Amino acid sequence: MMATEEAEQRLDAADVLNAKRTLVQLLARAGVHSGDAEHLIGLVEAGSLAVARDELGGLARGGPDAAGTPEAKDEAYVSGWLAGAGAVTGGLAALAERVLRETVGTEPSAAAPGPRSPVTRMEVERAKVAVLPLYLSFTTDSDLDPEVSEQVLTAVLGTMTARRRAGYAGRLTAFASEHRARVRRMYAEYGPGSAIAIHGRYSLLHSPTSIAVLERLVTAPAPLREEWDAAELPPAWLDGLGTAWDAAA
Structure with missing residues (x-):
């Protein structure tokens, strides 16, 4: 029984x-x-x-x-x-x-990578859910315009295949853990609560999307700049993030 x-x-x-x-x-x-x-x-x-x-x-x-x-x-x-x-x-x-x-789908081979698939709305939503708690573990929430944030995340995800986007939350978490001390210094000096104004070349550091952009800027800078230019996002934001990252070394 x-x-x-x-x-x-x-x-x-x-x-x-x-x-x-x-x-x-x-x-x-x-x-x-x-x-x-x-x-x-x-x-x-x-x-x-x-x-x-x-x-x-x-x-x-x-x-x-x-x-x-x-x-x-x-x-x-x-x-x-x-x-x-x-x-x-x-x-x-x-x-x-x-x-x-x-x-x-399958991951394209290195010999014949093929074009990356378009970024979907659901992939952007998953990225939003991934970046916010990581960002808040370093600083306080001070978001950019929601529409701009979606454009930024679309550019970030555009550097990856659909398969890599599926595992991006884990990759992003690993990046933040590996560089935790340096990322913390970067936000303390240039993010919310710092003496740096929210407007200007450091604007991106006041957005949760910045942690996602940073990971791509460090690991895939060329594809990121390509997607960034295609989206017509301000080049100064990438330059400012890169300057802040270098200064926190």
Whole structure:
């Protein structure tokens, strides 16, 4: 009886599909296009599988004891256990890759990169959600005009493929963590609360979008300037951000 009750508590494919359809319909009532909703769900699915793979991979590297399994009796047991754990994590990695590929497509090869896909409204919205908490971890909120902020983020995202945009929040978080001390000094000297006025070449530092622009300015300066010029954004903003970054070294 206990086994039957436990089995009944598990979600199967029909339950998952029902939840996805329900979420898409609810988001549609809120004005979110079904394609955008399905795209977000796909990213959540791929990310969940990737996180599960990483967590299980950590347990696998620790051996049977780390996973809470009975103590190994001999080398053959440990070898078999590790092989099984590797097969599971490898399967999860393959599933995560498949879902991500179905959601955002394949990554162009280095030999034939091809044109980058246009930036979508949902990608800009995801970027907004990513940059704000990072920005607020360094300074206070003092945003530029919302329309200008969207233009800035569109230029930033335009430097990446759709696949890289999908993982941009993680890349941005890693950048901010790696350079935390320097970024903090930069905002303290040139951002909100500093003696630098919000208007002028340092205007961008008063916007949450600045952390995204900075990451691209450091890691992909040429593509960023190309997208920046195409969007007809003020060149002085990039120059001011670069000056502030250099001064904080």
